[in-house]
């Protein structure tokens with residue numbers, strides 16, 4: 001843990017893994033409180049969009065026969081433990097839930113985007129994230145493999161060799177997202193004997209733990225999203241964003257903003273290091289920077305569109321939320337010019353803010369889980 005969090009970004013990150021672990025422990029309660037607030041826990045999306053890249057009817061199923069290989073006794077289990085049921089979403093609402101003393105985001109998207117945000121239309125649904133935790137669903141086999149493959153295939157830029165830097169960054173970003181998803185499903189893995197969800201060390205090791213680069217990529221994503229939150233806070237954009245459409249909830253809005261300020265400012269304890277946690281200014285600096293940035297943006301938009309091909313609803317929900325969260329972080333890092341704040345038309349929507357905060361929470365929970373898995377691993381070694 002004493003090693004520095006090396007990123008692909010030059011001059012970035014003179015903080016160690018131990019620094020991040022310690023600060024994450026300190027900020028976790030605040031982040032948990034925030035993500036349990038009505039404003040942050042209700043996510044709006046379209047779950048019924050067609051897959052834009054291939055036909056979902058072409059042999060890709062969400063059934064025990066194409067589920068993860070690690071579970072070989074699916075057939076002995078009742079329907080409620082089958083992947084179709086595990087991947088379901090509890091209570092999908094067509095209307096924004098009753099605000100009940102708080103406020104809910106309903107506004108539309110704005111600005112130059114790095115991800116596809118669903119438009120509000122007849123198919124829009126509202127889902128409570130707290131009631132639908134990201135965990136093991138049994139989704140797997142050829143179909144999820146195809147999705148991950150097409151995500152990694154987006155990392156295939158057309159420009160010359162000098163864009164290796166950006167290409168490497170793109171790869172690490174999606175790999176870090178993959179690591180986080182794998183960590184959650186290992187941390188809340190179904191124990192088929194007790195029917196309880198619990199940490200499964202073996203699953204964690206084969207998916208993430210045995211690959212130090214996958215862990216590093218997850219930490220890189222943590223500092224990337226954190227830097228975006230810091231930039232949002234320092235630029236004043238956060239203060240300008242109207243959370244609640246209903247003026248009756250102004251005090252709630254103030255409270256949420258002040259909690260967000262408080263959480264972000266805890267990271268200032270890193271001293272000057274928080275400034276260079278992640279130095280986005282070293283990316284897209286070559287002569288062809290504009291073109292490369294556009295291609296990068298388009299490719300990440302494609303990653304977000306692939307989420308409409310995910311056949312397991314709960315995986316689709318969290319996949320869409322996280323690609324929106326990363327897309328928003330990239331937009332803040334690469335499009336928000338703090339020096340020229342007044343003349344830019346930079347804006348983020350409420351749904352993007354919700355996705356950003358929840359994506360940070362996903363990464364924060366992954367880091368807490370990784371530390372727990374490390375303890376389990378050490379204990380298992382001592383027993384041998």
Ligand code: FAD
Nearest residue numbers: 135136137138139140144147148175178179185214315319
């Ligand atoms: P996969 O995780 O499918 O990986 C495929 C290949 O990618 C691996 O063989 C390896 O070569 C490579 N790889 C794996 N991890 C990394 C990494 N971090 N960096 C670089 N390369 C890597 N399942 C759930 O139970 N719950 C969920 O919430 C869930 N959400 C999902 C969301 C999305 C968007 C997708 C595409 C899948 C989701 N899944 C979920 C399925 C899950 O991610 C796995 O695909 C599934 O469990 C099968 O795992 P696997 O062992 O075959 O390897």
